[in-house]
Amino acid sequence: MTTEAARRPPGWARWIRAKLGRRAVPYLLLIPGGLWLLAFYVIPVAQLAGVSLQEPLQAGNPQAGYELTWRWANYSDAFSDFSGQFYRSFLYAGVATIAALLIAYPLAYAIAFRGGRYKNLLLVLVLMPFLTPFLLRTLAWKVILADSGWVVEGMQSIGLLPSNGRLLATGWAVIAGITYNFLAFMTLPLYVSLEKIDPSLIEAANDLYASPATAFRKVTLPLSMPGVVAGTLLTFIPAAGDYINAQLLGNPQQFMIGNVIDSRFLRVLDYPTAAALSFTLMLVILALIIPYVRAAGTEELVA
Amino acid sequence: MRRRVLPLYAALALAYLFLPVAVVILFSFNDNQGRFNFTWQGFTLKHWAGAFDVPAIFDSLLVSLRIAFFAALAATILGTLIALALVRYYFRGRSTTNLLLFLPMATPEVVLGSSLLAFFLTLRVATGFWTIVIAHIMFNISYVVVTVKARLTGFDRHLEEAAMDLYANEWQTFRKVTLPMIMPGVFAAFLLGFALSFDDFIITNFNSGATVTFPLYIWGAARVGVPPQVNVFGTAIFVITVSLMFVNLWAQRRRA
Amino acid sequence: MTAAPERISPATAVEPAAVELINVTKLFGDAPAVDDLTLTIDENRFFALLGPSGCGKTTTLRMVGGFEEPTSGEIRLHGEPVVGLKPYKRPVNTVFQSYALFPHLSIFENVAFGLRRRGVEKGDIGRRVDDMLELVQLPGMSKRKPTQLSGGQRQRVALARALINHPRVLLLDEPLGALDLKLRKEMQIELKRIQNEVGITFVHVTHDQEEAMTMADTIAVMSHGRIRRLGSPTEIYDDPRSAFVAGFLGASNMLAGTVGGNDEVALADGTRLHVASGHGRRPGDALRIGVRPEKVGVFEPGTAGLPANVVEGTVTDASFIGVSTHYIIHSVLGADISAVVQNVGGSSFRPGDRVALGWNPEHSFVVDDD
Numbered sequence: 018m019t020t021e022a023a024r025r026p027p028g029w030a031r032w033i034r035a036k037l038g039r040r041a042v043p044y045l046l047l048i049p050g051g052l053w054l055l056a057f058y059v060i061p062v063a064q065l066a067g068v069s070l071q072e073p074l075q076a077g078n079p080q081a082g083y084e085l086t087w088r089w090a091n092y093s094d095a096f097s098d099f100s101g102q103f104y105r106s107f108l109y110a111g112v113a114t115i116a117a118l119l120i121a122y123p124l125a126y127a128i129a130f131r132g133g134r135y136k137n138l139l140l141v142l143v144l145m146p147f148l149t150p151f152l153l154r155t156l157a158w159k160v161i162l163a164d165s166g167w168v169v170e171g172m173q174s175i176g177l178l179p180s181n182g183r184l185l186a187t188g189w190a191v192i193a194g195i196t197y198n199f200l201a202f203m204t205l206p207l208y209v210s211l212e213k214i215d216p217s218l219i220e221a222a223n224d225l226y227a228s229p230a231t232a233f234r235k236v237t238l239p240l241s242m243p244g245v246v247a248g249t250l251l252t253f254i255p256a257a258g259d260y261i262n263a264q265l266l267g268n269p270q271q272f273m274i275g276n277v278i279d280s281r282f283l284r285v286l287d288y289p290t291a292a293a294l295s296f297t298l299m300l301v302i303l304a305l306i307i308p309y310v311r312a313a314g315t316e317e318l319v320a
Numbered sequence: 321m322r323r324r325v326l327p328l329y330a331a332l333a334l335a336y337l338f339l340p341v342a343v344v345i346l347f348s349f350n351d352n353q354g355r356f357n358f359t360w361q362g363f364t365l366k367h368w369a370g371a372f373d374v375p376a377i378f379d380s381l382l383v384s385l386r387i388a389f390f391a392a393l394a395a396t397i398l399g400t401l402i403a404l405a406l407v408r409y410y411f412r413g414r415s416t417t418n419l420l421l422f423l424p425m426a427t428p429e430v431v432l433g434s435s436l437l438a439f440f441l442t443l444r445v446a447t448g449f450w451t452i453v454i455a456h457i458m459f460n461i462s463y464v465v466v467t468v469k470a471r472l473t474g475f476d477r478h479l480e481e482a483a484m485d486l487y488a489n490e491w492q493t494f495r496k497v498t499l500p501m502i503m504p505g506v507f508a509a510f511l512l513g514f515a516l517s518f519d520d521f522i523i524t525n526f527n528s529g530a531t532v533t534f535p536l537y538i539w540g541a542a543r544v545g546v547p548p549q550v551n552v553f554g555t556a557i558f559v560i561t562v563s564l565m566f567v568n569l570w571a572q573r574r575r576a
Numbered sequence: 577m578t579a580a581p582e583r584i585s586p587a588t589a590v591e592p593a594a595v596e597l598i599n600v601t602k603l604f605g606d607a608p609a610v611d612d613l614t615l616t617i618d619e620n621r622f623f624a625l626l627g628p629s630g631c632g633k634t635t636t637l638r639m640v641g642g643f644e645e646p647t648s649g650e651i652r653l654h655g656e657p658v659v660g661l662k663p664y665k666r667p668v669n670t671v672f673q674s675y676a677l678f679p680h681l682s683i684f685e686n687v688a689f690g691l692r693r694r695g696v697e698k699g700d701i702g703r704r705v706d707d708m709l710e711l712v713q714l715p716g717m718s719k720r721k722p723t724q725l726s727g728g729q730r731q732r733v734a735l736a737r738a739l740i741n742h743p744r745v746l747l748l749d750e751p752l753g754a755l756d757l758k759l760r761k762e763m764q765i766e767l768k769r770i771q772n773e774v775g776i777t778f779v780h781v782t783h784d785q786e787e788a789m790t791m792a793d794t795i796a797v798m799s800h801g802r803i804r805r806l807g808s809p810t811e812i813y814d815d816p817r818s819a820f821v822a823g824f825l826g827a828s829n830m831l832a833g834t835v836g837g838n839d840e841v842a843l844a845d846g847t848r849l850h851v852a853s854g855h856g857r858r859p860g861d862a863l864r865i866g867v868r869p870e871k872v873g874v875f876e877p878g879t880a881g882l883p884a885n886v887v888e889g890t891v892t893d894a895s896f897i898g899v900s901t902h903y904i905i906h907s908v909l910g911a912d913i914s915a916v917v918q919n920v921g922g923s924s925f926r927p928g929d930r931v932a933l934g935w936n937p938e939h940s941f942v943v944d945d946d
Binding site: 476478479481482483484485486487488489492496497500501 | 641662673676690694741
Binding site for chain 1: 326327329330333334336337338339340341343344347358359397398399401402404405408409411417420421423424425426427428429430431432434435436437438439442454455457458461465515518519521522525526534535538539542546550551554557558561562565569
């Protein structure tokens, strides 16, 4: 027979509670994960900032090591050397995000408002393709958009492409790849936000003389804004730093800043430049999303 | 007429979503000549029969699975604890914590990956299996917190008070009431972490050393020709995960 | 020879009350939710804490249960101080407003939860759960899950889950709020029956004055963190002693006046009304005199044998409500008076009729003019 004594919490837990009191509990819960993030996110990123201001001890010889000289010129050099890739990254990411929004919104709307009993099933269907590996999906696009594939030939016959035109190794293929690959990140927040809208609100709008289009503009769209914001952020941020699509679907003329960072880091071993580029990318992204963060408040971020 | 547009659009969109998947599956049956597998040349089952002919593929798959398991497990535990703290308690430093959790999600993978690589280099730690796991745990934590938090906030606080009213102390309450109730959310977070880790490329690429995960294998092979066995395994993964999902859905229906 | 004097041994000294709150205050930030409250609840009573939202009744209950700690003051359960004790250390159980049934456990496990925590023998548990489910009239439901039960059934499971632990005090936090009217009325009678049968103290929080009056032996009416009136339902209904309580329990008509001599109150226009004795005011004090609508009779002016208090007026509204007719009369004093007359024959009046209102002095009550 179990007694009450046997069910008391273990000695160490009681000791903690006695010594530190109830107040300590949330901090104790936070510490393991918090330390992990501190050690493997904050410190490395801070260190990267440091690296971005270094220069090689021996010019042209990356093996010889680096010293911290606060060379802010690293940033301006990097930016001027690779401004093309920077602009291209934000251009591609921006176009892809807008395309994703345009594709995903009606889809999310259809599931949320017309899905009925099949809502969850439809949502699962939308997420299913993303269970194949990212790289395989991208390679599949390489097949689909191949020069002799039906997409290109179809476009050639309608005249959207000149008779010797191609899609691969052009910006369009890269954008198409990015749009597709991040579609789930756009659809899901949109769906969540749309699904929360009470249908009787739209009925009320109609009752008050609004046409369906007006009701959408004045009621549905504003109420779905949190989803739009979340989806846009979740799509744009990884898209801007992506380089897989560019590598597989494009050629060096379409390379994005991610490709540059990858090669600087892993092949050319030019760490300061790579670090400067990484940081610039991150800072620009942060600059673009800080207004969103301010508006929504920090609680919304992680919820 | 207008009522039809939306469902029609949804169907088209779904078709668009499944197109590449169809291609992946289809090309596992392609009788390709030479190293590349980009043009359709005929139907064959030989790649399925010889799925294990290229041992590197299956090995990389196993590596990915192991990494995903460890990373998801650790991240789920760490993240659940954080989520509990955030939802249950008022404490100073909430906004800092929220910010700290948000930043990794807002940082491009190139930055995450490269900064960790630089970090490991400075510490003279050789990159390989465990550095990948460490990296994956790091970026998974935020996603776990988001998932578990969503589940926790809908939780009736009175349930825990009821348990304490019925003579359960804090630890017993947690074990018997809180934990079972958040289990679905915790499990979903685990699955999410597993999927994110399994599919990760960029961060892994920077921190892998000589270890080869499944996505890394594909990347490396993409230049010289991806063997169709990759498609075979990709298809297999897809089919298995989809089946698991449907089994789960069906089981939920039965329980309700 | 005188008998030996009787000695009162400690054992026969007065038993401590079931629940005592002594100068309890609870502050949330700077705002007092409960303000210097002192209350004694006797054994074996059905006690109701009644008041509007925000009056502090739920906070008071939660402090007795251990879910909130008072900012200052003492709380004793059967003489034992409990401030600082966690809920699982107190000999009370709670029925929550949302029932708080554990959705992942079966009904059996829900009801058995407290027993298991206290280490009751496995064999006993089964028997006791079955007995308790019989008591609340839910036999055979052990295997189901809470989601499969209706609101009324869940409510009874919550009750069973609490009672099975033989608490000395049962706390109920507006448990009937989520039920529809018919079910609520049935459950009110059920709860009263169970309290009688089981013989423990029930402390019931509600904002519904009808509910409190139906079920409770003693009611404490609260507002702004304080008790305004404590007594049996009859006592506080007939003698509310404040405008607030008069208005909260049932409806009442209030007329302003000044105290005259000999249990008389003079109204503004000189009309004299008689009140029951012992109102404790001095001549010249300003106060208000009240009377419940159902105590006011409506008569033709000039009828013989009217009760002692008479006010004349004109009917402005007459609503037939089946059981009774509700009149609103614009009196010669300028104030509107409502009267409720049972439909048992007798005269009925229409808007525009001149009438005389009459009632007995015993049915008058006085409150301060605030």
